[in-house]
């Protein structure tokens with residue numbers, strides 16, 4: 001296997017790195033009937049960004065493909081930003097990031 005066969009995140013295109021970086025996203029949220037639908041593996045940080053940016057309703061109606069997610073202005077900006085970071089970035093910065101995300105979540 002060559003290096004280019006390394007699995008990559010479909011959202012940001014970076015290699016996954018360690019297995020603990022990976023989480024599974026339902027393209028149609030489970031609560032919106034996507035339980036048996038398509039899933040994609042992506043970085044924890046990329047997955048978190050999707051759910052911090054979009055509601056399950058928006059995901060089901062407009063953002064049920066990776067291409068559409070990548071076209072969302074907020075997520076496009078995130079992809080540009082995260083593409084400069086190493087795959088392990090999320091794990092190292094985990095604590096402060098999670099606290100920030102939780103605070104944000106409550107405000108919505």
Ligand SMILES: [Zn+2]
Pocket residue numbers: 009010011012013014042043046
């Ligand atoms: Zn990613």
Ligand SMILES: [Zn+2]
Pocket residue numbers: 024025026047050051
């Ligand atoms: Zn998800």
